[in-house]
Amino acid sequence: MTYCVGIKIRQGLVAMADTRITSGNETTTAKKISLHTDGQNSIFLMTSGLRSIRDKAVTYFEELLEQNELKFDKMYKAVNAFGEQLRRVAREDKAALAESGLIFNLFTIVGGQLENDDEHKLYLLYPEGNWIEIGEASPFTIIGNSGYGKPIFNRALTYESSIRYALKTGFLSFDSTRVSANDVGYPLDVAIFRKDTKQIVEKRFFEEDTGNIGEIWGNRLKEVIKEIPDDWLGEV
Numbered sequence: 428m429t430y431c432v433g434i435k436i437r438q439g440l441v442a443m444a445d446t447r448i449t450s451g452n453e454t455t456t457a458k459k460i461s462l463h464t465d466g467q468n469s470i471f472l473m474t475s476g477l478r479s480i481r482d483k484a485v486t487y488f489e490e491l492l493e494q495n496e497l498k499f500d501k502m503y504k505a506v507n508a509f510g511e512q513l514r515r516v517a518r519e520d521k522a523a524l525a526e527s528g529l530i531f532n533l534f535t536i537v538g539g540q541l542e543n544d545d546e547h548k549l550y551l552l553y554p555e556g557n558w559i560e561i562g563e564a565s566p567f568t569i570i571g572n573s574g575y576g577k578p579i580f581n582r583a584l585t586y587e588s589s590i591r592y593a594l595k596t597g598f599l600s601f602d603s604t605r606v607s608a609n610d611v612g613y614p615l616d617v618a619i620f621r622k623d624t625k626q627i628v629e630k631r632f633f634e635e636d637t638g639n640i641g642e643i644w645g646n647r648l649k650e651v652i653k654e655i656p657d658d659w660l661g662e663v
Contacts (some may be wrong), residue, residue: 429571476533510556576600
């Protein structure tokens with residue numbers, strides 16, 4: 428499993444992904460965010476699913492970008508192009524995977540802004556190659572292990588949140604997932620797209636960088652629970 432979240436707010440986009448890869452009894456680390464930039468044209472991709480599908484689809488997409496020199500002028504066209512590469516991989520590998528008992532299950536988050544987009548864009552792409560655009564009403568999407576971290580976003584994040592606030596909320600969502608699922612873990616990769624610069628900045632955080640934040644969050648949560656009125660419980 429994995430944890431990837433894409434956030435769209437007025438100030439820009441935030442992408443966060445864990446790097447843990449679990450295969451049987453083996454645990455390794457691999458990057459799950461790929462960046463593609465050309466001047467002020469910027470795209471990031473995050474995936475959740477079979478690594479072999481991901482690597483093949485991304486390789487095909489990168490080859491397409493090299494041939495076109497990132498000449499897509501709108502984000503939806505780039506998303507459509509990646510979706511077609513995903514369908515290409517499905518045509519090549521889906522039957523063989525099914526014979527081995529494996530499901531073709533790659534989910535993808537795509538974000539960025541290209542020259543003719545009126546604003547930064549964020550999309551969730553399904554294994555079938557179709558997609559939805561993430562908007563203001565629900566300004567985030569999670570792929571992979573989503574159940575533990577989603578409630579924090581639902582309660583705390585809005586389209587008007589700042590990038591710093593979105594980063595803190597995203598970290599708490601990741602931390603809640605990490606402590607609840609042993610297949611999600613550090614290092615944590617982060618990509619930040621600020622609409623005023625139209626460029627992507629990439630960062631990587633290790634447990635020694637942010638582990639104390641998770642501890643603070645856990646302690647504060649315990650204190651808040653103690654402060655919640657309990658007269659409604661009656662005699663228990």
